[in-house]
Amino acid sequence: MFYREAGQFSTTYSQDQGIWSIKQDKWATFAIIGFAFFIIPLFASPYLLTVLLQLLVGCMAALALNILTGYCGQISLGTAGFMGVGAFAGYKFATGMRVLGGDGGAVTAATELVPMIPAVENIFVAILLAGAVTAAFGILFGLPSLRIKGFYLAVATLAAQFFFQWSFIRFEWLYDYASSSTIQAPRLSLMDGWVLPFKVPWFTWDLQFFWGTVDFTMKVSGPGYADKLHQYLIGLIFVVLFGFIAKNLMRGRIGRSFMAIRDMDIAAELIGIRPLRTKLLAFGISSFMAGIAGAMTLFLYLEALEGAEAFFILDSFLFLFMVIIGGLGSIMGTYLGAAFITLLPIFMVNFLPWAGGLVGMSINTATVEHIQLMVFGGLIIFFLIVEPLGLARLWQISKEKLRQWPFPY
Amino acid sequence: MIRKLTLVLASVTLVTSAVAVAQTQAQTQYFPVFSYRTGPYAPNGIPSADGIVDYMALLNERDGGVGGVKLVTEECEFGYNTKRGVECYERLKSKGPVIVMPYSTGLTYKLLPSAAKDKVVVLTVGYGRTDASDGRVFPWAFTTPTTYWSQASAFVKYMGAQSGGMKRLKGKKIALIYHNSAYGKEPIPTLQTLAKRLGFKLTLLAVDHPGQEQKATWLKIRRLRPNYILLWGWGVMNQVAIKEAANIGMVKRMIGVWWSGAEQDVAPSPKAAIGYRAGTFHAAGRDFPIFKDIDKYVYGRGKGTNKSSVGQILYNRGMVNAIFATEAMRGAQKKFGVKRVNGDQMRWGMENLNITAARWTAMGLKGFMAPIKNTCADHEGNGPVMIQRWNGKVWKIISKPISPMQNVIRPMIEASAAAFAKKNGITPRKC
Numbered sequence: 001m002f003y004r005e006a007g008q009f010s011t012t013y014s015q016d017q018g019i020w021s022i023k024q025d026k027w028a029t030f031a032i033i034g035f036a037f038f039i040i041p042l043f044a045s046p047y048l049l050t051v052l053l054q055l056l057v058g059c060m061a062a063l064a065l066n067i068l069t070g071y072c073g074q075i076s077l078g079t080a081g082f083m084g085v086g087a088f089a090g091y092k093f094a095t096g097m098r099v100l101g102g103d104g105g106a107v108t109a110a111t112e113l114v115p116m117i118p119a120v121e122n123i124f125v126a127i128l129l130a131g132a133v134t135a136a137f138g139i140l141f142g143l144p145s146l147r148i149k150g151f152y153l154a155v156a157t158l159a160a161q162f163f164f165q166w167s168f169i170r171f172e173w174l175y176d177y178a179s180s181s182t183i184q185a186p187r188l189s190l191m192d193g194w195v196l197p198f199k200v201p202w203f204t205w206d207l208q209f210f211w212g213t214v215d216f217t218m219k220v221s222g223p224g225y226a227d228k229l230h231q232y233l234i235g236l237i238f239v240v241l242f243g244f245i246a247k248n249l250m251r252g253r254i255g256r257s258f259m260a261i262r263d264m265d266i267a268a269e270l271i272g273i274r275p276l277r278t279k280l281l282a283f284g285i286s287s288f289m290a291g292i293a294g295a296m297t298l299f300l301y302l303e304a305l306e307g308a309e310a311f312f313i314l315d316s317f318l319f320l321f322m323v324i325i326g327g328l329g330s331i332m333g334t335y336l337g338a339a340f341i342t343l344l345p346i347f348m349v350n351f352l353p354w355a356g357g358l359v360g361m362s363i364n365t366a367t368v369e370h371i372q373l374m375v376f377g378g379l380i381i382f383f384l385i386v387e388p389l390g391l392a393r394l395w396q397i398s399k400e401k402l403r404q405w406p407f408p409y
Numbered sequence: 410m411i412r413k414l415t416l417v418l419a420s421v422t423l424v425t426s427a428v429a430v431a432q433t434q435a436q437t438q439y440f441p442v443f444s445y446r447t448g449p450y451a452p453n454g455i456p457s458a459d460g461i462v463d464y465m466a467l468l469n470e471r472d473g474g475v476g477g478v479k480l481v482t483e484e485c486e487f488g489y490n491t492k493r494g495v496e497c498y499e500r501l502k503s504k505g506p507v508i509v510m511p512y513s514t515g516l517t518y519k520l521l522p523s524a525a526k527d528k529v530v531v532l533t534v535g536y537g538r539t540d541a542s543d544g545r546v547f548p549w550a551f552t553t554p555t556t557y558w559s560q561a562s563a564f565v566k567y568m569g570a571q572s573g574g575m576k577r578l579k580g581k582k583i584a585l586i587y588h589n590s591a592y593g594k595e596p597i598p599t600l601q602t603l604a605k606r607l608g609f610k611l612t613l614l615a616v617d618h619p620g621q622e623q624k625a626t627w628l629k630i631r632r633l634r635p636n637y638i639l640l641w642g643w644g645v646m647n648q649v650a651i652k653e654a655a656n657i658g659m660v661k662r663m664i665g666v667w668w669s670g671a672e673q674d675v676a677p678s679p680k681a682a683i684g685y686r687a688g689t690f691h692a693a694g695r696d697f698p699i700f701k702d703i704d705k706y707v708y709g710r711g712k713g714t715n716k717s718s719v720g721q722i723l724y725n726r727g728m729v730n731a732i733f734a735t736e737a738m739r740g741a742q743k744k745f746g747v748k749r750v751n752g753d754q755m756r757w758g759m760e761n762l763n764i765t766a767a768r769w770t771a772m773g774l775k776g777f778m779a780p781i782k783n784t785c786a787d788h789e790g791n792g793p794v795m796i797q798r799w800n801g802k803v804w805k806i807i808s809k810p811i812s813p814m815q816n817v818i819r820p821m822i823e824a825s826a827a828a829f830a831k832k833n834g835i836t837p838r839k840c
Contacts, residue, residue, distance in 0.1 A: 050499040054492070169589055169615070179598050179825075180538070180591035182518045187834075224522030302495065304519045306591050309491060309618065346496065349486075364714075365486035366446035366455075 003402040019247060036236055041229055049228040051346055053301040056235040057293050058338040062322040063239075063246055063331070064289035069320070070328035071250055072282035073262030074145050078157040079290055079319040081164030084311035085137050086291025087298040088174045090130035091183045093120045094221075094299075098176055113176055123188045123220045123234060123299055130295035131288040138287020145279050149265075161313055168307025175307070184304040187222030190234075221299040231300040238296060242289055247331050249285070258282055259329070325383055326391050333392025340391065344379070348372040437481045438474070438738060438749055440465060441501040443511050448488035449619040450644035452673040456718040457512060458484060460727020463707050463714055467699075468735060470706035475735050476742040478749055489644075491515045498523070507755040508532055508737075510730050514592035525549040528752030530737075530759055534730045535560075535667055535690060539595055542789035543826035544760065545837035551759045553733055554781045554792025557666070558821065559813030560688050561596035561639075563794035564664055565603050566811050568637050579608035584633060586626055586650060587641035589615040596641060596666075598825075602817065620646025627653040640665040640687075647674035655681035664688070664796070671722040675799050683801045688794050691729055691778040693804040695720030699773035722804060729778065737762050760785055779810055786840035789822075791815065 003024050010016040020026035044052070065079045092098075096115030120126045141160045145153050168174060168181075175183045194216035218230040249255055257278045260268035265275055294311065302310060318341055326337020349368060356363035363371075387394050401408070442461050445454035465480040474480050483504070485497035494516035498509065508530040511517045517537040524531045531537070531550045539558045541550035568583070569575035585600060587593030597613065604611040612633060614626045620642060630638065630653075640650050640663055647669040654660040661684040665674070670687020700720060707713045718724045737758030741750040744757060762783045769777055781790040793810035830837050 045503065047499040047503060050496060054496070165617075179594055180514075180518060181594055182515075182591050184522075223519075224526045302492065302519065304522070305491070306515055306518075309515055309590060312618075350500075364446075365444060365484040366451075369447040369486045369488070 003399070003405075005403075017251075019251070033240055036240075037233070041233070044229065044232070046228050049232050050301075051343070052232055053228070053235055055339060055342045056232070056239050057296050057301050058319075058322065058342045059239050059335055060242065060293035060296060061290055061319045062326065062334045062338040063242060064286045064293060065319050066323040066326070066328065066331070066334045067246060067250070067258070067289070068282050068286035070323055070330065070334075071255060071262060072258040072279065072286075074142070074279060074282060075150065075154040076157040076286070077154050077313075077316050077320065078141065078160040078164070080311040080313065080315035081161040082134050082138055082287045082290035083294030083297060083315075084164050084168055084307050085287075086130040086134040086294030087305065087311070088168065088183065088294075088307060089133035089291065090126050090295035090298055091185070092174070093117075093129045094126045094186050094188065095119055095176070099173065100177065119186070121188060123190060126188070127238065127292055127295040127299065131291040134291025134294065135284045135288035138283045138290070139280050142280050142283025142287075145283065146276055158313075161316055165308045165311065165313070168311070180306070181308075182304055182306050183298065184223060185221045185226075185299045187225045188220050188299065190218040190220055190230075191216040193217065221303065223303040226300075226303065235296055235300045238292060242292065243331065243335075246289070250331065254281065262329075321380065324390065325380060327389055327393055330390070330392035332395060333390050336391035336395065344376060345372055348375065436477075436748070437479045439504050439506055440480055440482045440734065441497070441504070441506045441509055442482050442484045443487055443494060443497060443509065443513070443516065444484045445487060445489045445512070447486060448490070450489040453644055453668070453671065453723055454489065454512070455715065456671075456673075456721045456723040457727045459714045459718040460724040460729075461510065461731045462727075463703060463719070463724075464728045464731035465735070466707045466712045467703055470710055470712060471702055475738050476748060478738075478742075480735070487513075487516070489513055491519055495519055502527060502529075507750060507752045508734050508759075510534070510734070512536070514538070514595065515590060518591055521547065521550055528756075530752065530755050532730065532733060532759065534726065534733060536592065540822050540825035540829060542787065542822050543837075544784070544786050544788040545840050546826040546830045546835055547788070548838060549756060551733075551783070551788045553759070553762065553783055553788065553790040554729075554778070555690055555794060555813065556789055556818075557595035557641075558599040558818050559789065559792075559815075560666065560794050561599040562603065562814040562818055563811040564639060564688065565600070565607065565609075566814065567664070567796055567808060569607070572636075575607060581609045581637070582612065582633060582635040583609050583637045583639065584612040584614055584630060584635040585639045585641060586614045586616060586623075586630075588620060588643055588646055589617045592643065593641045596639070598821065599818065600639075602821065603814075606817075616642065616646055616650075619644060621649055623649050623653055627657065630654075630659065631657055636662065638663040640669045642666070642669045648677050651675060651682050651685060652678050654685070660685045667726075667794075670797060670799075670804065672804070673721075673723070679799075679801055682799050684798065686796050686798045686807070687804075689722070689797045689804075689806065690792050690794055691725055692776065692806060693720075693722045693725060693797065697774050697777055702773060725777075732764075732772065732774075733759070733762065733781075736764055736768075759783065760788070762790065784840070 005022045008023055061079055061083055065076060068074050068076050096119035097117050098113035098115050101112040101114040120129065144156045148156060175181050196214040199212050219225055219227040220230050220234050257273045260273050261275060261278050269275055297310065298305060322337035322341045323334060325340055327333025352368045352371060353363050442458055444458035445451060446458065462482050465482050468475055469479055483501060485501055487494040487497050494511060494513060498520055506529055509520065509524060510532050511520055514536050517531060517533050520531055521538060521541065533552055535555065537552055539552065539556040541547040542552045542556055569578050572578060572581065600611050612635065614629060616623055616626055638654065638659060642650055651660065651674060654663045655678055660682060663685055665687035667688045667690065670689060675682035675685065703719060708716055737755060738750050740761055741754040741758030742748065745754050747754065760783055762781060764781045766780050769775060779793050781792055783790045793812045795806050795810050796808035797804045798807045
């Protein structure tokens with residue numbers, strides 16, 4: 001009734017090729033983005049923001065993996081490893097690529113580190129540079145994909161994952177020779193010192209109205225310094241921006257060549273798609289985004305992390321689950337899958353004790369954990385049986401139904 | 410109709426729950442418990458959490474709380490995973506905690522900056538970030554009663570005494586098998602400094618999380634034939650290491666960190682592990698009057714968590730955590746004349762923590778632990794380390810309390826804290 005295209009006509013080719021075939025979809029998308037940018041800051045608690053930041057990182061990483069695996073058909077188990085590359089690259093750029101100074105003797109806490117380049121102080125630049133470095137590594141590790149396919153490629157990317165995990169501990173330069181092998185995001189701000197010289201009625205970033213001097217400073221990174229809301233907004237900008245970029249890339253020539261390679265690489269070669277370039281391009285784009293997700297983990301979400309722990313092999317599996325459950329080869333599905341995998345455990349942890357309390361049962365935390373694992377596993381199997389094409393397909397079906405509602409034929 | 414009913418019901422529950430919250434907050438003190446009863450570290454996580462929760466339950470049941478304020482504990486399962494620990498912290502933060510015990514060094518590193526901002530004390534009993542012992546740079550962190558660096562130096566002292574004098578350590582081969590994480594790497598700077606000073610040869614052998622895979626490590630040990638092996642493990646890594654050491658008959662040369670010396674660690678091979686030694690800072694077992702109270706008030710009334718944990722080493726250590734937190738709260742209540750303490754007051758309580766031998770006796774724990782006294786600058790409290798040995802059935806303390814080499818450790822702590830302060834633009838406070 002409300003959801004149908006009656007009366008919507010495309011009169012030009014460019015309209016015909018638009019991202020949204022139905023106006024309602026367009027409005028809904030912009031409504032969701034608007035909600036995320038302007039309404040959530042009004043009421044979000046630090047807890048909600050932490051959860052949302054985790055979700056944003058998940059969306060970004062799953063998007064990266066979906067481009068590689070869902071669109072181009074190259075299975076990767078190394079997403080977390082590539083994210084780690086992004087995190088460390090971002091860290092090194094933002095701290096000026098420090099190296100050991102002095103006589104090169106034993107490293108102690110007091111050893112001075114000397115920056116080689118001026119530290120990158122703009123978070124956008126730092127994150128994009130991190131993406132670029134990761135893209136280079138992605139292309140390097142994508143080279144085997146020219147010779148090996150399927151499961152064998154999965155094993156090769158698994159090797160990349162292990163290699164990265166190993167290097168995050170072994171190469172002390174990466175974490176500035178800290179005895180704990182932990183890296184900590186440096187303090188970064190945006191629009192620092194942008195203050196209006198006169199008093200006006202204005203609102204803060206969480207839209208609280210006040211009368212006074214307006215300070216635009218955004219505290220975007222640094223443990224104990226950063227403002228979660230600012231970090232959320234920065235993360236959201238990246239996810240929305242790269243969502244659009246990915247959507248458009250995948251609709252165009254590049255995406256089509258990816259899908260051709262995925263569906264049958266020999267046939268693709270015959271119609272003039274160069275496998276070398278296409279596959280490496282997929283690895284490059286994907287790891288660029290994975291690097292951004294990793295840098296987001298460092299600057300926006302965790303702020304202090306241990307490389308091998310924060311980008312563990314299990315995380316790679318989780319991202320793979322996200323794209324499988326969400327829907328391989330679907331941008332929309334990526335977000336659905338990321339939300340499902342990230343939010344379900346958090347929901348269960350909050351919901352089960354409350355539900356138990358309703359019937360007068362106190363459920364201890366270990367039981368919650370076990371129930372959660374069972375439900376989680378069960379749901380994954382359920383979805384794979386009922387809808388192997390993922391949440392994206394379910395969404396598509398419900399859209400079809402919605403179009404005909406209330407008079408299905 | 411149904412809609413109306415739901416609305417009415419919902420509003421009633423909302424109002425009553427709001428009232429209930431307001432009522433309870435006046436008389437209770439909230440303690441979040443970061444626990445891991447699942448995952449690869451669960452065998453160690455379960456008794457640790459039980460000790461904390463049971464001791465608080467004991468105070469509630471026997472004394473009606475601390476100073477008339479009931480203690481409320483809430484567990485948050487994080488599976489020794491830093492990301493989930495962060496989620497726990499953010500979730501429980503809204504309920505007004507004034508002290509957290511993260512029970513994970515990785516999580517400690519993550520929480521230190523944010524907790525200081527939120528005015529929440531971070532208490533890390535025998536783990537965590539060692540240089541946070543410098544209270545001038547880390548006002549909100551407490552490493553009471555002792556740290557990894559202190560323990561490493563105490564081990565060196567002990568090995569020196571065993572070899573017949575510190576001079577005899579020269580040329581000796583010591584291997585460190587460590588969990589490849591922030592936790593396992595903590596003792597390395599201390600051991601390296603001491604190796605240089607005393608002339609022993611230190612070999613570092615890392616074991617990756619979760620720690621089952623140690624074949625290569627023990628091949629190296631076989632080749633090296635070290636005089637001593639130090640084990641810095643946690644969870645399943647300990648069990649594997651003890652088994653491997655037993656296989657090559659080196660279990661008697663191995664000394665474990667206090668996180669590698671619990672019943673769980675020797676459980677798979679209790680006979681083979683005889684003679685294995687480990688550090689500790691408190692006694693094992695349940696031969697203390699307090700355990701009668703725990704049986705009577707906590708388990709007798711059905712308020713306990715896990716009877717089989719009671720008296721285990723990690724359970725007792727959990728109790729130590731709870732004792733520090735509640736004793737600090739008691740001190741703060743007295744000093745500020747309040748019932749429910751806030752973050753600043755709790756911090757004062759921890760900084761002025763002073764548990765004398767008489768106080769340990771009064772708590773029903775005579776001879777359980779050495780007296781502890783914190784100061785503004787020293788958040789470690791200078792606790793001694795003891796060596797315990799597994800005799801096939803129980804852990805027995807076999808050494809006198811060994812005080813760490815403060816003359817070596819303290820300057821290292823201060824240098825490291827100063828470097829941290831400089832890097833992060835912190836002006837150390839005056840003490």
